Amino acid sequence: MEDKEKGERRLSGVYKIDYESPDVEAIMDQVRQRAARRAGEGGEVGAEPAEAGPPAPSEAASQPPGLKKKVKAKVQRFLTPFFPLQRLLAFPVHEDLMKAVAQLHLTDQRLDRLQAKVHERDVTQEYVKLLHILCHNLVAELTKLRVEHEALKLKTQVLEKDFEHLGRREKALERRALS
Amino acid sequence: MKVVFVVQRYGLEISGGAELHCRWVAEHMAKHWQVEVWTTRAFDYITWKNHYPGGREVINGVPVRRYGVRRPRDAARFGRLQTRILAGEHKAADELRWLEEEGPLTPSLLADLRSGRAADYFIFFSYRYYHSYWGIQTVPRKAILVPTAEHDPVIHLRLFKDLFRRPRAFIYNSVEERDMIQGLSGNRSLPGLVTGVGTEVLAERSAERFRQKYGLEGDYIIYIGRVDQNKGCHKLFEYFLRFKKETGSPVKLVLIGGAVLPIPGHPDVRYLGILPEQDKFDALQGALLLVMPSFYESLSMVTLEAWALGKPVLANAHCEVLRGQCRRSRAGLEFRDYAEFQEALGLLLDDGRLREALGRKGAAYYQENYTWEVIEGKYLTVVNRLEEENRCPSTNSPRP
Numbered sequence: 001m002e003d004k005e006k007g008e009r010r011l012s013g014v015y016k017i018d019y020e021s022p023d024v025e026a027i028m029d030q031v032r033q034r035a036a037r038r039a040g041e042g043g044e045v046g047a048e049p050a051e052a053g054p055p056a057p058s059e060a061a062s063q064p065p066g067l068k069k070k071v072k073a074k075v076q077r078f079l080t081p082f083f084p085l086q087r088l089l090a091f092p093v094h095e096d097l098m099k100a101v102a103q104l105h106l107t108d109q110r111l112d113r114l115q116a117k118v119h120e121r122d123v124t125q126e127y128v129k130l131l132h133i134l135c136h137n138l139v140a141e142l143t144k145l146r147v148e149h150e151a152l153k154l155k156t157q158v159l160e161k162d163f164e165h166l167g168r169r170e171k172a173l174e175r176r177a178l179s
Numbered sequence: 180m181k182v183v184f185v186v187q188r189y190g191l192e193i194s195g196g197a198e199l200h201c202r203w204v205a206e207h208m209a210k211h212w213q214v215e216v217w218t219t220r221a222f223d224y225i226t227w228k229n230h231y232p233g234g235r236e237v238i239n240g241v242p243v244r245r246y247g248v249r250r251p252r253d254a255a256r257f258g259r260l261q262t263r264i265l266a267g268e269h270k271a272a273d274e275l276r277w278l279e280e281e282g283p284l285t286p287s288l289l290a291d292l293r294s295g296r297a298a299d300y301f302i303f304f305s306y307r308y309y310h311s312y313w314g315i316q317t318v319p320r321k322a323i324l325v326p327t328a329e330h331d332p333v334i335h336l337r338l339f340k341d342l343f344r345r346p347r348a349f350i351y352n353s354v355e356e357r358d359m360i361q362g363l364s365g366n367r368s369l370p371g372l373v374t375g376v377g378t379e380v381l382a383e384r385s386a387e388r389f390r391q392k393y394g395l396e397g398d399y400i401i402y403i404g405r406v407d408q409n410k411g412c413h414k415l416f417e418y419f420l421r422f423k424k425e426t427g428s429p430v431k432l433v434l435i436g437g438a439v440l441p442i443p444g445h446p447d448v449r450y451l452g453i454l455p456e457q458d459k460f461d462a463l464q465g466a467l468l469l470v471m472p473s474f475y476e477s478l479s480m481v482t483l484e485a486w487a488l489g490k491p492v493l494a495n496a497h498c499e500v501l502r503g504q505c506r507r508s509r510a511g512l513e514f515r516d517y518a519e520f521q522e523a524l525g526l527l528l529d530d531g532r533l534r535e536a537l538g539r540k541g542a543a544y545y546q547e548n549y550t551w552e553v554i555e556g557k558y559l560t561v562v563n564r565l566e567e568e569n570r571c572p573s574t575n576s577p578r579p
Binding site: 009015017019020021022023024025027028032035036039040050095098108109112113116124 | 216330335341362363367497505506510511512513515516518519521522523526530532533535536537541
């Protein structure tokens with residue numbers, strides 16, 4: 001019980017928490033900051049940092065500088081094939097993979113949206129083409145109708161004249177028959 | 180009104196997420212509709228071998244019709260095909276073959292669906308199975324889909340993109356699930372309601388009874404669910420044991436559920452296997468918090484149960500659904516890696532007031548969104564809206 005109280009006292013100084021209405025995001029931000037600091041320090045947060053003394057003299061340091069360089073270069077050359085393995089062990093591969101998958105997912109979504117837009121544009125283009133053809137056909141049909149209309153008008157005039165002529169002939173024949 | 184629930188497996192012994200979800204919803208909605216369940220004779224979700232007798236039976240007052248699975252799944256062949264499909268370019272025909280290999284292959288169920296007159300609506304559970312895909316294609320105007328989808332690579336297959344545009348309506352488990360499906364398929368115009376599932380919490384619970392029965396002393400955190408790599412349990416073991424080693428905390432980890440993964444032999448890791456409901460709720464009652472390390476969840480019923488009991492949750496932040504639920508409810512913390520696990524667990528263990536505050540928020544969130552009255556109301560809303568659309572087909576009412 002005492003330990004718990006101590007813990008709460010310790011944390012109340014570190015975390016800012018509204019206990020009436022806890023804000024998870026704010027708490028998580030603080031958790032992440034402390035976790036990052038802990039990871040950076042490589043030890044307990046709040047612990048006094050170790051005094052930074054001068055680097056301990058190593059065996060290589062006591063050797064002449066040329067030899068040190070040579071040894072370093074040789075070791076590096078020897079280790080070169082193992083670098084990917086070292087990286088694999090050192091880095092959080094799983095997280096990288098998760099990030100890559102998430103990135104791929106987002107890219108996939110963007111591509112889908114683009115594809116949808118392209119599809120929409122294609123459909124619009126097809127509509128425009130169809131409208132062009134429709135307009136062209138309408139103009140052609142209207143021209144044909146106009147020509148037909150003119151022909152019919154002429155035909156009507158001819159028929160009217162024929163009718164007048166026949167009327168006159170009828171009257172002349174009547175006169176001759178009755179006289 | 181007659182509503183048929185279509186699900187891959189059904190039975191009192193089946194505790195899988197979507198199947199249990201379907202059973203609970205069917206049993207509750209039987210108060211409002213004439214409900215029937217169409218399912219397979221399978222018990223094992225790996226092979227789909229016929230296990231139950233065919234024909235009709237009644238389970239908890241709900242009539243159930245079982246259809247035989249024509250061919251059990253060949254896990255090796257299915258695995259090879261899935262690996263090939265997920266690895267690279269493939270044809271639409273390959274995806275359909277994958278679907279057929281996945282099963283459960285029940286053409287007789289589809290034949291009955293084809294008559295179409297059996298019910299006013301068909302509610303399909305789980306998008307990824309043969310019966311759901313072809314069932315929705317058979318009765319799209321009467322189909323409501325409860326996708327129970329997770330961030331599973333197969334959801335990106337093209338056939339599902341088309342499938343998600345077919346049903347009349349959707350009932351989603353979470354906001355994240357809805358966003359994912361809408362992002363994948365662009366089906367925003369289809370009505371969909373984030374509903375989830377209610378939980379039944381036993382009123383009578385005793386932490387003391389649990390401690391006595393299982394000989395457990397001291398503080399403990401709890402994990403409930405299948406102990407499986409897919410559920411992130413390997414990470415939980417790794418982080419918990421490291422936490423114990425680095426902090427010297429006396430806290431114990433109690434595990435409840437079937438185990439697929441070997442359990443570490445540590446005195447403070449107690450695996451209790453599958454427990455009766457009463458013991459499970461007693462255990463949850465006594466726990467300081469629930470830890471949920473799963474990478475893929477479409478809802479996590481056990482998280483809702485923890486909140487119903489006023490317990491905070493420590494969840495895997497890689498799972499969008501769990502993260503979203505924790506943020507919306509303000510009832511749980513999350514972790515991405517060991518550093519965050521250590522910090523968040525340390526904070527929750529040390530700060531009793533925070534646990535109480537988060538638990539209070541969780542209980543309120545549960546009451547507001549996941550009691551059965553709320554869930555039943557949402558199902559009724561979706562179906563009533565479709566009925567309205569049927570009456571006046573030209574009306575384009577807004578999404579519920």
